[in-house]
Amino acid sequence: MDLGKGLRQALAKLSGRYVDETAVTELVKDLQRVLIANDVNVRFVLEWTKKIKERTLSEKPIPGVGLREHVVKVVYEELEKFMGQAHEPSLAKQRILLLGLFGVGKSTSAGKIARYYSSKGLKVILVGADVHRPAARAQLQQLADQAHVAFFTLETNDAVAIATAARKLSDQYDVVILDSAGRSAFDEELARELKDVASVFEPDSSFLVVSADAGQVAGKQAKQFHDAVGLTGVLITKMDGSGKGGGALSSVVESGSRICFLGSGEKLQDLRAFDPHAFAASLLGFPDLKELLETAKRVSEEENLEKAWNDGKLDYATFLSQLKAFKKMGPLKSVMQMMGAHDLPDDVMNQSEKKLKAFESAVLSMTLAERNNPALMKESSRQARVAKGAGMKESDVRELVQQFEKTQKMLKDVKKNKGLLNKLSQQFGGKLGG
Ligand SMILES: Nc1nc2c(ncn2[C@@H]2O[C@H](COP(=O)(O)OP(=O)(O)OP(=O)(O)O)[C@@H](O)[C@H]2O)c(=O)[nH]1
Numbered sequence: 197m198d199l200g201k202g203l204r205q206a207l208a209k210l211s212g213r214y215v216d217e218t219a220v221t222e223l224v225k226d227l228q229r230v231l232i233a234n235d236v237n238v239r240f241v242l243e244w245t246k247k248i249k250e251r252t253l254s255e256k257p258i259p260g261v262g263l264r265e266h267v268v269k270v271v272y273e274e275l276e277k278f279m280g281q282a283h284e285p286s287l288a289k290q291r292i293l294l295l296g297l298f299g300v301g302k303s304t305s306a307g308k309i310a311r312y313y314s315s316k317g318l319k320v321i322l323v324g325a326d327v328h329r330p331a332a333r334a335q336l337q338q339l340a341d342q343a344h345v346a347f348f349t350l351e352t353n354d355a356v357a358i359a360t361a362a363r364k365l366s367d368q369y370d371v372v373i374l375d376s377a378g379r380s381a382f383d384e385e386l387a388r389e390l391k392d393v394a395s396v397f398e399p400d401s402s403f404l405v406v407s408a409d410a411g412q413v414a415g416k417q418a419k420q421f422h423d424a425v426g427l428t429g430v431l432i433t434k435m436d437g438s439g440k441g442g443g444a445l446s447s448v449v450e451s452g453s454r455i456c457f458l459g460s461g462e463k464l465q466d467l468r469a470f471d472p473h474a475f476a477a478s479l480l481g482f483p484d485l486k487e488l489l490e491t492a493k494r495v496s497e498e499e500n501l502e503k504a505w506n507d508g509k510l511d512y513a514t515f516l517s518q519l520k521a522f523k524k525m526g527p528l529k530s531v532m533q534m535m536g537a538h539d540l541p542d543d544v545m546n547q548s549e550k551k552l553k554a555f556e557s558a559v560l561s562m563t564l565a566e567r568n569n570p571a572l573m574k575e576s577s578r579q580a581r582v583a584k585g586a587g588m589k590e591s592d593v594r595e596l597v598q599q600f601e602k603t604q605k606m607l608k609d610v611k612k613n614k615g616l617l618n619k620l621s622q623q624f625g626g627k628l629g630g
């Protein structure tokens with residue numbers, strides 16, 4: 197199972213249940229299972245989850261944030277902390293050396309980095325110095341064409357001669373990127389060749405390219421290459437297609453190397469500078485967790501909607517204002533994810549976003565009297581009028597009315613309401629889930 201999905205499912209189990217020590221212990225076990233299945237080092241998994249358990253149980257949630265969200269926040273923060281620093285690619289004049297074993301994605305990554313810098317307005321040239329594989333330089337030239345950058349090589353089998361000439365290209369270009377030859381395994385000969393190339397090319401940055409498929413072996417590779425030729429950081433490719441991304445990431449961080457870029461596809465735009473904040477957010481399925489938590493708090497304060505719920509007075513007007521508040525929190529998908537409804541198929545998501553919109557236009561087509569006195573909407577002549585006003589089918593309006601009545605009934609059944617968001621998540625989350 198992919199790491200993000202596994203983590204999200206583990207967290208989603210918390211929704212709708214009382215979060216206590218038993219629930220946290222269970223979560224920790226789930227997290228451990230997911231991480232180990234993704235090839236993450238066992239010692240790290242145990243240390244990391246221990247910290248999560250300690251923090252979750254000892255810290256008080258910030259006001260306005262439920263216990264479940266608090267747990268999610270702790271997991272998120274610990275993930276972010278572990279991942280190390282963000283990499284901000286320098287925009288200065290520079291030379292970049294790419295190294296790594298066979299087929300890991302060096303040349304593709306060279307093209308991606310070239311495209312990145314070129315899009316920043318810098319003058320970029322790609323240098324083909326893989327003198328071992330016959331078609332390597334032609335492939336790099338194609339990548340240069342795709343990225344709309346210059347290309348350079350020499351018709352020789354002497355990589356050092358090419359690197360020497362490439363060093364001089366800095367007179368004419370802002371960014372010179374040298375693509376070196378791969379090997380099936382790290383060995384003395386490769387180390388020597390890379391050292392020779394580096395000594396004449398004098399790179400500002402040397403990035404080791406590893407594939408996510410390598411799993412924990414990525415960390416070992418990072419250490420070998422670092423000890424032999426020195427590294428600025430690591431670029432992990434194929435994050436899109438591997439179940440071992442977690443192992444590759446964590447082992448590289450543990451080896452003491454920095455993660456600088458992530459590649460997540462074959463196209464030139466599939467490259468991101470590494471940002472632990474964004475990375476943790478995307479793994480856990482939150483576009484921006486901090487913002488979402490803050491918005492959730494602000495919305496409920498501003499609108500004081502809990503009061504309406506606690507009073508047990510649900511009419512179309514209240515319901516509409518709740519929907520609007522709900523919408524303010526961002527796309528339905530993010531909100532649902534915050535509520536723990538993860539990995540729902542897109543068509544389900546889109547459909548219910550559509551439903552929400554339909555509901556809104558229906559309510560807007562109601563008279564004030566109808567909004568405040570929901571019983572009126574049972575009349576089919578009124579339903580027909582609203583349908584016409586909202587540009588909907590009568591059957592759709594009828595369905596919405598039925599849905600509203602269900603919600604109303606549910607509200608009456610619940611004596612003490614814990615909060616608007618919980619209620620809404622039950623109404624919509626439950627419906628979507630089932
Ligand atoms: N899915 C996916 N495929 C990738 C990614 N990066 C590279 N590839 C693919 O991996 C294969 C090898 O990529 P190359 O860039 O040729 O790898 P290389 O390290 O230069 O290979 P050698 O020069 O033979 O050592 C190609 O089919 C690429 O399209 C990535 O991030 N995701």
Ligand SMILES: [Mg+2]
Nearest residue numbers: 302303326332
């Ligand atoms: Mg190559």
